Amino acid sequence: MIGMVLALAVIWLSFDWLSGGAFLTPRNLWNLSVQTASVAVMACGMVLVIVTRNIDLSVGSMLGFVGMVVGLVQARLLPELIGFEHPATWLISVAVAVALGGAVGLFQGALIAYLAIPSFIVTLGGLLIWRGCAWWVTQGQTIAPMDSRFKPLGGGIEGAIGTSASWAIGLVICALILIGIAFARRQRRRFGFSLRPLWAECAIAVISCGAVLGAVLIANSFALPAAIARRLVEAKGQAWPEGGLTIGHGLAVPVLLALTVGVAMSFLTKRLRFGRYVFAIGGNPEAAQLSGVNTRKVLMLVFGLMGALVGISACISTARLDAATNSAGTLDELYVIAAAVIGGTSLAGGIGSVTGAMLGALVMQSLQSGMVLIGLDTPLQNIVVGLVLVVAVWLDGIYRRRLG
Structure with missing residues (x-):
């Protein structure tokens, strides 16, 4: 945790120097916090997935699919049922997003837990399937604008x-x-x-x-x-x-939402039986099963929870753009996994921190924001993010060997 804080300080000071003082301004830091919120919410769920020795490569595509469904519900379905700008539109939209994301996550979790298909394969297939479904929902058309009461979830002046x-x-x-x-x-x-x-x-x-x-x-x-x-x-x-x-x-609504999710997930992992089961499965699956833990059910629920958090992130992302687009969530799986790993979650399972993952999300978004601010091209930005992920996994391996 101390290392991450120091790394974040170095990143901020370096980009502020390279940008001529433009990085450490209230405007940029406020925008940075809003941009981090969506990835931070998903990173909280990715911690539990990785702790159980699994991976979810489909979160970015799932976000795009759920976001398109939310846009369809707001722009075409609900206006016919209850009219435009109805006070309940945003609540129904959020409920649909969380329910749909949770259902998709439970489906993938069931395939992994009960059919014993590796999570890498299931979620790699999901990465392709849900991106295709996002296009199929509206044949690739962008849906805009969103409900006025929904837009504050994305930040901006209204948020x-x-x-x-x-x-x-x-x-x-x-x-x-x-x-x-x-x-x-x-x-x-x-x-x-x-x-x-x-x-x-x-x-x-x-x-x-x-x-x-x-x-x-x-x-x-x-x-x-x-x-x-x-x-x-x-x-x-x-x-x-x-x-x-x-x-x-003042504070942005998506930032407060991300902090609320972080507190709730920290409480779940540290204070509830479900959280103890998750870490027990990651530490030693056989011992957890022999101790009476229903490992299959817990694993399925972990992926269901991951999907529900993707639904929340889809609402934040869609509201921030004020539009549902087919490309939403592209490469988000890379940033979410990197945030969890940088935050101290071990790919070997059994070790992870929700707080660390949220800080990791801030580190990743700081890198991206800083590189945009100093004018680096997108291909070079992807190279830097990829290198950071590889180095983070390498450092995790060194840390685990020293503990062993």
Whole structure:
């Protein structure tokens, strides 16, 4: 985790220097956080897949397929049933995306768990099948625009919660961090486990809360365009000041959604029986089965959960583009797998971290954003991402050999 944070700092400082100070600006960092959200959500699920010694190569194509279905539901199906811009349209769309993604994931998981087909083969086939289905849904036509209540899921001006709400959420997160640290220390003392020095606990609390409040400060520093800010002020019946007014975006909705998914997945892996079963299967499948764990059912549910998270990411991606396109999610499987591996998830199974995967997603997106900012061509960007993935797996192998 420390290594990832240091690597992220080096990447940010390097790209800021190469871009002449354009990288570490509120605007670019806000956009970076929004762009990371979709991959981060899927990376949370990929951690569990890889921990069980499997892989899912179909997540990018599945995102494209689910996104096209969501666009079809919003633009053609629901308007005929309940009319355009109905308040329930976005809720139905999200429900359809999660249900469809979960169903596809469960189907692939059943093939892997009950028919004993290797996950590499099943999901490689899925990569081709779901991309073809994405085209087949509308014969390759792009569907736009999306429902106005759905678009905030993708960020943008509509998807920012404002400065006051952002500070409130930041303070709540800091309070939860302090409560979590205190509770964990109390539990370790209760069961006789070793405790960190008090100064170390305080340092972790200060650094964590500082990172949260710093992120809120950056989000609030990214100001709305003057014309839009003026329209918002006048819509409230207030007079626009002669000298103008600066109104910050605040935190983006997709970022908050990704953080919520990350917290929920961390709780699942660390506090629930299902999470313990997943890591037990990854550590030693035979021992887990002999211990009474229904390994086939757990494996199928892992892929179902991965599919449901792909559905959430499809909503974020479709809302951000304000359109459902056939090419959505292209190469996302590479970024999701790379994010999980860079975040400390071992391809040998049994080891993984949801928090690490989300940081890994931020590292991968930082590389892509930085390379775009300094003008590198797309082929060279793909080369760099591929090299990063290979190096990450190599370092994982070295780490495991040292532990062994």
